[in-house]
Amino acid sequence: MKTIPFSKSELEHIASTFHTPFYIYDETAIRNNVRRLKNAFQWNPGFKEYFAVKSTPTPGILKLFKQEGCGAECASLTELMLAERCGFEGRDIMFTSNVTTVEEYQYASRLGAIINLDDAAHILILEACTGIPETICFRLNFGDQLKYGESVLIDFTNSKFGSAKPQLEAAYPAVRNLGAKHFGIHAQFGCHKRNPEFFGINARKVFAFAVELFEKTGIAIDFVNLAGGIGIPYHAEDEPADIEAISLQIKAAYDETIGKSTLPPVSLYTELGIFMTGPYGYFVSRVLHVKQAYKTFIGLDASTNSFMSPLRYNNYHHITIMGKESAEPVQHYEITGALCEDRDRFATDRLLPKITEGDLLVFHDAGAYGYSHGNNFNGRLRPAELLLQCNGDVSLIRRHETPDDYFSTMIF
Ligand SMILES: Cc1ncc(COP(=O)(O)O)c(C=O)c1O
Structure with a gap:
């Protein structure tokens, strides 16, 4: 019903x-949902949701997320400006863009936003236009296939987003040599998913990469941004995503990988959109x-x-x-x-x-x-x-x- x-x-x-x-948006329901999300991820002290501005880019909504302690995920110059005008600043802004202009990098840098590079090769552009920031993130694309039975739902080798694992294995040491001190990994695995196991399986891959990177290079990842993709039930008979179960799956993946390594604790970030307001x-x-x-x-x-x-x-x-x-x-x-x-x-x-x-x-x-x-x-x-x-x-x-x-x- x-x-x-x-x-x-x-x-x-x-x-x-x-x-x-x-x-018309229901403020009470939006606030309750943010609190439920944060509560579900309490086991990770650094957890933070960066609300995906693209999904509902309206000040009256963005301000609710700010009041609830969330950050803002922006993908363009005007989304950065909007976040700024709603009072977000510094590390409360995640700049997850692609096909990015110099002007956008400069604006994000001026705001002190976390810059999340979609293309590892943009290290050179960033170095030339703003210098390499102390905190930097890269978007990882494992290049695998998301299957449902025998059919391929998403072929990530065909996705325009992110850089391949070997490219990032070279990129992190490169930015460290250029002065970066804090590092993040971003990965989005799909959209409209509600099955908790899906999130656990994919989180495990990113966490394993963080451990591998640490063991090979000594670079300690500070945060993993699991981005968006939690779906909503459109039909009355559909079950909503069980955020507590999703979080538990991610926790199990964390405990089995990062938890068993010498990598210091890693903060988890999300940049959910449709789950937050849909x-x-x-x-x-x-x-x-x-x-x-x-x-x-x-x-x-x-x-x-x-x-x-x-x-x-x-x-x-x-x-x-x-x-x-x-x-x-x-x-x-x-x-x-x-x-x-x-x-x-x-x-x-x-x-x-x-x-x-x-x-x-x-x-x-x-x-x-x-x-x-x-x-x-x-x-x-x-x-x-x-x-x-x-x-x-x-x-x-x-x-x-x-x-x-x-x-x-x-x-x-
Ligand atoms: C980079 C990035 N982050 C977050 C989101 C939000 O995804 P969703 O609304 O499915 O949670 C999107 C959606 O397009 C995205 O491209």
Whole structure:
């Protein structure tokens, strides 16, 4: 059973104040989830979550993570600027970029962010533009294959991210010779994974690499950044990721590798995105039209350019029709927007209770990669973002786009 943190009359009131479409995030649920994550990793005193800014790049959300003691993971110049403007600084910023410009390295360096090099060869670029920082991290790509049965889910030799193990075996001594004193390893193994063993198996590989590096070179890794990739349940019947079980698997891997070596204790970092906000954000839109043709088409006051996930990733997003939560599903619907694109569908062939014009539709699990993947196709403007605060008040954390915003970059 998917639940929502507001009643129909509360949501109608919110919609009359801020008008649809909008995203609304549940502050209490986000904060509780951060605390649960930190609690699960208590066994590692240096544990820190660097919230993946790309997933929900909104000050009203980033500030919650800052207040909860998290850092910010940034991947671009503007994400760095955003983190800075939200009060993150120094080692509270992880700069995990790829195809990085000199300007970006300089900005990250000025903020004192931890620079995580995707390409070991960028040591030379970094040395020339900022000098090698005291703390440096490299993104490791084992070049293996993630299999499900016989089929290959991810072929890391085909991934654009990270550097190969032999490249990093040479890179760490090279940066040490250039003055680096603190070292990190970053590795992301996949996305939308919920099976605890998956995280244990992969963490073991990174920890083993840290031990091997220490034994071969004397370089002691200070932190391992296991990045993101913990998935969320989209269907009501799916089990959520068991973060305590994931942490226990990672702990077992740590104890068997680093724990049995002479390597000093290593801090664990994560840069989770969807796990942190995905289930705690909702996309809300109102039904404009019900159109009968070969199928029944519901036309919303939002298009998928504002909420790309169903189209871009083919993700199922549960829909609640406000006031009809316990009504029987009676009809199959195509839930569409107004784009000149037939694929502009939030849901296809979805069995739902009877929908009428004016109904408020709530899409669940829209709290990450929702707003941030939006675009202006067809001149459709981006929606607002709201925060349902812990005290029950609702605040506007990003206003609706206006035609002036749309025209602001055009040269007539
Ligand atoms: C480098 C990096 N870190 C963290 C994340 C966050 O991943 P997720 O939202 O799956 O937790 C991503 C996702 O794109 C990523 O590319």
